[in-house]
Amino acid sequence: MFKVNNLTAYIENKKILDEFSLDINDGEVHAIMGKNGIGKSTLCKIILNDPHYEVKRGSIIYNGKDILGKPTYEIAKEGIMLISQNPISIEGVTNMEVLRTALREKSSENINIFKFNKEMEDACKKLELDPKFIHKEVNVGASGGERKKVELLHAAILKPSMLILDEIDSGLDVDAIKVVANFINDYHKETGCTILIVTHHKQLLDYIKPNYVHILSGGKIVKTGDYHLAEEIESSGFRSNIIDEDGKSE
Amino acid sequence: MKMEKVNKILMDKKVVNLIDNDESLEYVLNDNEMLIINIFNNSFKSVDIKTTQNNNSYVVINFSGFARSDTTININGNVLGNNNHYILNFRAIALENHGTVNAKVSVNENTKDNEVVEDLKGILEDGTLNFMPILEIDTSEVKAEHYATIGHYPLEELFYLQTKGISKEEAIKILKKSFLFNLFDKEFLKQINYGKEQDE
Numbered sequence: 001m002f003k004v005n006n007l008t009a010y011i012e013n014k015k016i017l018d019e020f021s022l023d024i025n026d027g028e029v030h031a032i033m034g035k036n037g038i039g040k041s042t043l044c045k046i047i048l049n050d051p052h053y054e055v056k057r058g059s060i061i062y063n064g065k066d067i068l069g070k071p072t073y074e075i076a077k078e079g080i081m082l083i084s085q086n087p088i089s090i091e092g093v094t095n096m097e098v099l100r101t102a103l104r105e106k107s108s109e110n111i112n113i114f115k116f117n118k119e120m121e122d123a124c125k126k127l128e129l130d131p132k133f134i135h136k137e138v139n140v141g142a143s144g145g146e147r148k149k150v151e152l153l154h155a156a157i158l159k160p161s162m163l164i165l166d167e168i169d170s171g172l173d174v175d176a177i178k179v180v181a182n183f184i185n186d187y188h189k190e191t192g193c194t195i196l197i198v199t200h201h202k203q204l205l206d207y208i209k210p211n212y213v214h215i216l217s218g219g220k221i222v223k224t225g226d227y228h229l230a231e232e233i234e235s236s237g238f239r240s241n242i243i244d245e246d247g248k249s250e
Numbered sequence: 251m252k253m254e255k256v257n258k259i260l261m262d263k264k265v266v267n268l269i270d271n272d273e274s275l276e277y278v279l280n281d282n283e284m285l286i287i288n289i290f291n292n293s294f295k296s297v298d299i300k301t302t303q304n305n306n307s308y309v310v311i312n313f314s315g316f317a318r319s320d321t322t323i324n325i326n327g328n329v330l331g332n333n334n335h336y337i338l339n340f341r342a343i344a345l346e347n348h349g350t351v352n353a354k355v356s357v358n359e360n361t362k363d364n365e366v367v368e369d370l371k372g373i374l375e376d377g378t379l380n381f382m383p384i385l386e387i388d389t390s391e392v393k394a395e396h397y398a399t400i401g402h403y404p405l406e407e408l409f410y411l412q413t414k415g416i417s418k419e420e421a422i423k424i425l426k427k428s429f430l431f432n433l434f435d436k437e438f439l440k441q442i443n444y445g446k447e448q449d450e
């Protein structure tokens with residue numbers, strides 16, 4: 001169970017989340033939609049305790065533990081993985097080094113190179129990603145789409161129990177969205193992981209059918225529905241009769 | 251590294267690899283000579299490094315390491331003739347005390363088609379650094395750039411690595427290594443064999 005309770009958060013004295021709450025049962029897929037600049041990425045980064053944000057109150061419970069404010073790597077070790085909207089690049093550090101270090105910290109056992117290579121190759125094939133990426137510097141010179149795929153490759157190796165996907169569809173062309181969505185669906189089927197998807201577009205949700213769709217506005221969820229809510233948004237926008245200008249649900 | 255005007259292949263190439271160097275160095279390059287100096291110091295020493303270039307030559311100095319005690323490093327590049335390249339890459343992590351780096355490049359008057367670059371980067375742990383990049387250029391016929399930045403481990407990179415389940419200490423180790431060694435080729439990295447006794 002993943003549970004956010006009354007989260008209120010600020011960046012540079014600007015209130016972004018206001019008593020935000022959200023419950024996700026294990027294995028469910030939830031989508032959050034909302035206008036640009038409404039606070040979707042803020043929510044994702046606060047879950048991983050990005051130091052840029054100031055949380056005034058609330059709690060985030062995962063697997064029965066309050067993870068709010070815990071060091072980022074401890075939250076990651078609990079099984080939560082964020083794939084951010086714009087994955088950064090790191091010069092001089094290869095994907096291999098990141099994954100090897102992460103695996104070493106996760107378990108005291110030696111890394112099974114054979115298993116590692118097999119998983120890596122399988123994931124690359126599914127993602128239509130050149131296996132050479134594993135030896136490249138993290139996202140250096142990579143396109144937006146390649147970055148998203150590299151991050152999913154990390155997921156395939158590190159096996160999080162909860163995936164937070166912040167606009168994984170941005171920067172992807174139609175074919176790449178299909179590839180990425182298939183990969184996520186397969187991962188979900190194989191692991192039974194919990195997924196929180198943040199997106200602007202219905203298209204991704206055509207491929208990854210969420211159990212619930214939430215609309216974020218005015219710092220909280222103002223409407224929850226099923227997949228059809230995404231269709232409504234797509235056809236009439238966030239400013240339609242679904243939510244008014246103040247973000248209040250009608 | 252840009253080398254438009256220099257035909258590297260025709261050059262006489264010399265590579266100097268030094269670990270924990272505590273001696274001052276002086277090199278005068280012949281025409282059509284290329285000199286690469288790689289230095290990694292686990293603890294900086296006060297040294298002078300001086301290069302003198304005449305015509306059609308190429309100097310790259312890659313210098314990195316830890317500042318642990320009060321030191322002053324003077325690096326002087328002198329360009330007397332035409333069509334030379336001088337590139338200095340300096341990386342320092344200040345662990346303790348104070349390190350000063352005076353990096354001076356002089357390019358003579360009435361010379362042309364020279365290119366000089368000084369790129370100095372520092373990361374502060376519990377020490378301090380002072381970078382003094384000085385370009386003494388007596389001609390307008392030169393391409394000169396200098397950068398000097400001093401800061402901490404980038405927060406975004408630390409956050410990113412931690413989101414993979416890597417502890418802050420391990421993340422810093424990773425960033426430290428890339429910061430210091432990104433300058434060097436495989437050959438020199440093998441010699442340094444970092445991660446054994448130098449591991450922080």
Ligand SMILES: Nc1ncnc2c1ncn2[C@@H]1O[C@H](COP(=O)(O)OP(=O)(O)O)[C@@H](O)[C@H]1O
Binds near residue numbers: 016036039041
């Ligand atoms: N580093 C920052 N400094 C100042 N304001 C920020 C910063 N990051 C985000 N914001 C502001 O916080 C609000 C929410 O941003 P964000 O969570 O990125 O929105 P979304 O992901 O929904 O588009 C925006 O108004 C944005 O301008």
Ligand SMILES: [Mg+2]
Binds near residue numbers: 042085167
């Ligand atoms: Mg966003």
